[in-house]
Amino acid sequence: MKLKTTAALFTAAWLMALPAVAQDQADLITPIENKLTFVFIPKVIHPWYDVVQAGAEYAVNEMAKRGVEIEMIWxxxxxxxxxxxxxxIETNIGRQPDGIAVACLDRVTNVQLMNEAVKAGVHVINFNSFCDDAFPFVxxxxxxxxxxxxxxxxxEELGGEGTxxxxxxxxxxSDHVERIEGFKDALSQHPEMEIVFEQPDNDILDQAITLTENMLQAHPDIDGIFGSNASNPIGAxxxxQNAGKAGExxxxxxxxxxxxxxxxxSGVISALKAQRQWDMGYWTxxxxxxxxxxxxxxxxxxTGTRFLTQEDCVDK
Structure with missing residues (x-):
């Protein structure tokens, strides 16, 4: 025991006697010499993601000016x-790109594959719909x-009551589910408000239209409609409007x-919460x-969200 202690003290004294060597932190950075390939895997083909792609393309062009060439695949x-x-996701892992960006449609199964991508040496980032804290998220x-x-x-618009x-x-x-959770929590503070209809449209505009038409037949006196994604407010x-109930x-x-x-x-929709999906693509x-x-x-x-109402329209 005494010999080990003495040896440790000798080693420490020897290390302290060495001259200090400054490390240039720039040496930690790996220069990009070859073209990078990034794959985006959204939840669905949708105009909403066109804006994400526009932001991503802007960033790709910025990187090109720096001499970093990027091939972007959607x-x-x-x-x-x-x-x-x-x-x-699985197919693109096999292609060994330099990065994969995933918008989670199903957290459990998506995360399993994202972990497989990391094990395979692929950089993984999560955007739009949150997956898991193990991955950077935009x-x-x-x-x-x-x-x-x-x-x-x-x-507030309905005076705290209605169907x-x-x-x-x-x-x-996850984002659709969480919005509904928050919406129901808000309505729970207003006991005179009752949810009488709730159906998934699977982020498909035509389904949202059909569901709303069916709902209006079953509940002609409906007071309010909540759409949890980018498609269904338009469908509703x-x-x-086709039913002649715009404004009602x-x-x-x-x-x-x-x-x-x-x-x-035009006053058919009262309010939207808008995400900044252009930023999602850019920063990803x-x-x-x-x-x-x-x-x-x-x-x-x-990247946050913001309210949009008729007051934000230039020509109301």
Whole structure:
């Protein structure tokens, strides 16, 4: 025991006697010499993701000016189908790209494959719909607040009473589920408000229209409608307008697709909570580059949301 202690002290004294060597932190960065390939795997083919792609393309062009060449591939299922999305994730892992960006449609199975990608040496980032804290995420980490805010807005518009319908989007998508959770929490503060209809539209516009038409037949005196994704506020607004009930039913929902904004400005939709999906695409590219360069990067970048009402329209 005494000999070990003496040896340890001798080693420590010897190390202290060595001259200090400054380390240039720039040496920690890995220069990008070859073209990078990044694959985006959204939940579904949808105009909402076109805006994400536009932000990503802007970042790709910025990187090109730095001399970093990026090939960006979008591989999304035509419908919100968990098995289809997972097949695409698995296939792209086998291609060994420099990065994969996933919008989670089903947390449990998506995360399993994302972990497999990391084990295979592929950089993985999560955007839009939160998956797991193990992966860097770009987007609103929790969508509960958006649903709550829209529920409170609807309650205020209706004076705290009335019958409500919910178009619930995809039942496995975390952001859709969390918005409904927040919306119901807000309505629970108003006992005179009752949810009489709730159905998934699977993020398909035509389904949202049909569901709303059926709902209006079953509940002709409905007072309010909540749409949990980018498609269903538009579907609800089309059906309500076609039924001649525009302005009679308060519609609130998510996102700022052009048609949805037009419905806000014409008074068919009362309010939207709009995400900043352009930012999601932009920062996802930048962080994937950072991962390949061995830079630091945040594990969570909340891109936020904002309210849109008729007051925001230039020509009301």
């Amino acid at each position: 591989d999304q299922p035509p419908q919100a189908d968990v098995a289809d999305q997972n097949r695409r 987007g609103p980490k929790s969508s509960v607040q958006d649903g709550y805010d829209l529920g409170e807005y609807l309650a 409500i319908a919910i178009l619930s989007g995809s039942l496995t998508a 607004a089309r059906a309500v 039913i308060v519609i609130v929902g998510m996102d700022d697709l052009p048609e949805a904004v037009d419905f806000v400005c 590219i930048l962080y994937l580059v950072a991962m390949n360069e061995n830079h630091t990067y945040p594990m969570a970048h909340d």
